[in-house]
Amino acid sequence: MARHRRSAFCIHGIPSLSSNSVGRERCPGRSPRTETPGLGCCTSPPRRRDKSPALPDRWSSKPTNGGWRGRTCASRAGTALSVRLRMLPGMARSWTRLHEHLGTPPGPLTFDMVKQAADANLAESDDLDWKEKLPQPPREGRRNELAKDVAAMANTRGGLLIYGVIDKTTVPVGIDPDEVNPQQYAQWIRNHVQPYLPDLTFTTLTSPDGQLSFLAIDVPASPMAPHHVYGTAAKDKDQQAAVVPYRDRDHTAWMAEHQIERAYRERFTRTQHAQDETDRLLTHALDNSLADQAEPSAWFVAVARPERPLPRTAPPLVRERVPNLCATARARSQHLTRNPLAVGPLTGLDVVLSNPRPGLRRWAFSTLPLRTGREIYTELHHDGSTVLAVNLSWKALRADDTAAPTAHGILVDTDIVGASCRDALALAHELARHLCVDSSVNVTAIITTAEPTPLTPVITEYGGSFRSIPDHARRPRRIQPVTALISPADEDDHLSASAQETFTDLMHQFGITAYL
Numbered sequence: 001m002a003r004h005r006r007s008a009f010c011i012h013g014i015p016s017l018s019s020n021s022v023g024r025e026r027c028p029g030r031s032p033r034t035e036t037p038g039l040g041c042c043t044s045p046p047r048r049r050d051k052s053p054a055l056p057d058r059w060s061s062k063p064t065n066g067g068w069r070g071r072t073c074a075s076r077a078g079t080a081l082s083v084r085l086r087m088l089p090g091m092a093r094s095w096t097r098l099h100e101h102l103g104t105p106p107g108p109l110t111f112d113m114v115k116q117a118a119d120a121n122l123a124e125s126d127d128l129d130w131k132e133k134l135p136q137p138p139r140e141g142r143r144n145e146l147a148k149d150v151a152a153m154a155n156t157r158g159g160l161l162i163y164g165v166i167d168k169t170t171v172p173v174g175i176d177p178d179e180v181n182p183q184q185y186a187q188w189i190r191n192h193v194q195p196y197l198p199d200l201t202f203t204t205l206t207s208p209d210g211q212l213s214f215l216a217i218d219v220p221a222s223p224m225a226p227h228h229v230y231g232t233a234a235k236d237k238d239q240q241a242a243v244v245p246y247r248d249r250d251h252t253a254w255m256a257e258h259q260i261e262r263a264y265r266e267r268f269t270r271t272q273h274a275q276d277e278t279d280r281l282l283t284h285a286l287d288n289s290l291a292d293q294a295e296p297s298a299w300f301v302a303v304a305r306p307e308r309p310l311p312r313t314a315p316p317l318v319r320e321r322v323p324n325l326c327a328t329a330r331a332r333s334q335h336l337t338r339n340p341l342a343v344g345p346l347t348g349l350d351v352v353l354s355n356p357r358p359g360l361r362r363w364a365f366s367t368l369p370l371r372t373g374r375e376i377y378t379e380l381h382h383d384g385s386t387v388l389a390v391n392l393s394w395k396a397l398r399a400d401d402t403a404a405p406t407a408h409g410i411l412v413d414t415d416i417v418g419a420s421c422r423d424a425l426a427l428a429h430e431l432a433r434h435l436c437v438d439s440s441v442n443v444t445a446i447i448t449t450a451e452p453t454p455l456t457p458v459i460t461e462y463g464g465s466f467r468s469i470p471d472h473a474r475r476p477r478r479i480q481p482v483t484a485l486i487s488p489a490d491e492d493d494h495l496s497a498s499a500q501e502t503f504t505d506l507m508h509q510f511g512i513t514a515y516l
Contacts, residue, residue: 096160097128111205114214118165118172124250127159130167134175134215135185143231146185147192150219151227152245152252154197158221164214174212177204192231195224199439220438223270223307226255226263278303278444281387289377289389290450292368297393298410298449300420304428308439309383316382322356322363325380325430333426336496337516344419345376345390346427384437388424392416392447396458397467408469409454412447414507418516421445421503425486425495432488440487445502447479455479457510474511482506
């Protein structure tokens with residue numbers, strides 16, 4: 001059977017590849033370090049790919065040069081057009097108007113699907129727009145047409161823009177694939193649409209004989225709607241004007257003031273609902289962990305939740321795939337550290353990995369009933385959410401350490417905090433990729449305890465041979481939650497930066513700076 005040429009690009013205009021084709025590069029092997037911040041020392045160093053000298057000793061009074069922070073997906077929006085290889089196996093939505101019309105099961109959009117829908121005279125709707133010609137630059141005094149069409153789809157319920165089909169007659173005329181310029185299209189959208197739209201995909205679909213091609217732009221419904229389209233008038237180029245488009249059946253219309261007000265109200269409601277769901281998952285994980293802990297301990301708890309969780313109608317996560325997902329996440333987490341000997345909580349799940357237990361629309365692992373080793377609790381939800389809870393106090397100080405644990409409140413093993421940050425982000429990333437989540441994933445991490453006593457950090461010095469409680473570290477009774485934003489398309493260096501930022505934000509609340 002002939003194979004169709006299918007070239008996919010994300011919003012950044014960068015080709016997407018399957019996960020099998022992406023090689024991973026290990027960072028130079030270096031031991032993690034933790035140091036007391038001096039004046040102006042409150043940031044993490046850049047990741048270096050060269051064979052530069054090892055970092056200084058983990059515990060140093062010399063301040064480092066600040067100024068760099070690991071950037072999350074949201075803060076990287078300003079540099080979204082830099083051409084970097086992106087892993088994007090399933091960012092495009094797997095169920096569209098074409099799937100529904102043709103009775104096709106969820107899956108990637110194909111050339112045959114577009115051709116069949118066009119031949120069947122599938123009419124335009126609020127989530128399907130046929131276009132005869134490729135997007136063109138904006139003319140003098142007019143708004144960018146592509147930006148308007150994309151924003152209208154995102155402001156409604158998402159949809160497909162398909163180029164190469166006459167809109168009135170649905171005659172497939174095709175486009176020249178050599179003229180497709182995803183980088184330029186992405187830049188137009190970035191320049192003319194606010195807030196930023198991060199999850200668009202551009203896919204060129206070509207027939208087996210190479211004679212006919214289409215461009216499909218998949219626009220998911222945006223949780224940040226309403227999106228405004230900005231433009232300038234021909235008479236006054238310094239004056240920016242904004243409108244809010246939306247799809248009204250088969251054409252694009254402009255929102256009135258009361259519609260814009262309602263759209264903003266719905267956005268705030270979605271945001272509050274997402275926060276409520278995150279809080280509910282955090283509370284549930286803490287209740288399970290604190291109730292069954294062997295002794296009073298500090299706990300790391302991270303909840304990852306997609307901006308657009310999968311609906312209940314989506315196929316559930318298959319039990320047989322869950323252990324492999326955890327193993328894949330553990331392997332990816334190892335690529336995010338400079339210390340090859342670092343052991344994370346996902347490694348501690350080995351004893352229960354072969355037996356995931358069912359929960360409420362989720363699969364769960366727990367080592368709490370075993371009463372041996374570190375206590376770990378993990379959930380993988382059918383909607384793409386993940387939960388990771390880890391005991392941070394277990395063997396935080398060894399028997400031969402001189403510090404007396406009972407004199408310092410609840411101990412917090414900073415090495416395990418760093419490993420938990422890596423594992424939590426890697427697990428959320430792998431599950432989102434496996435379920436083809438088509439949105440970014442919000443991660444919230446906390447350190448907490450049920451005891452009204454100070455939380456005391458324990459650090460490792462001298463290459464791991466000595467553990468101690470730093471004299472000048474703070475011992476807070478409460479740690480504020482920290483957040484990160486990742487994407488299923490993120491590479492290892494982006495995940496590592498997000499994990500480092502999460503780790504840094506937690507450790508700064510103890511008055512120390514730590515590196516993965």
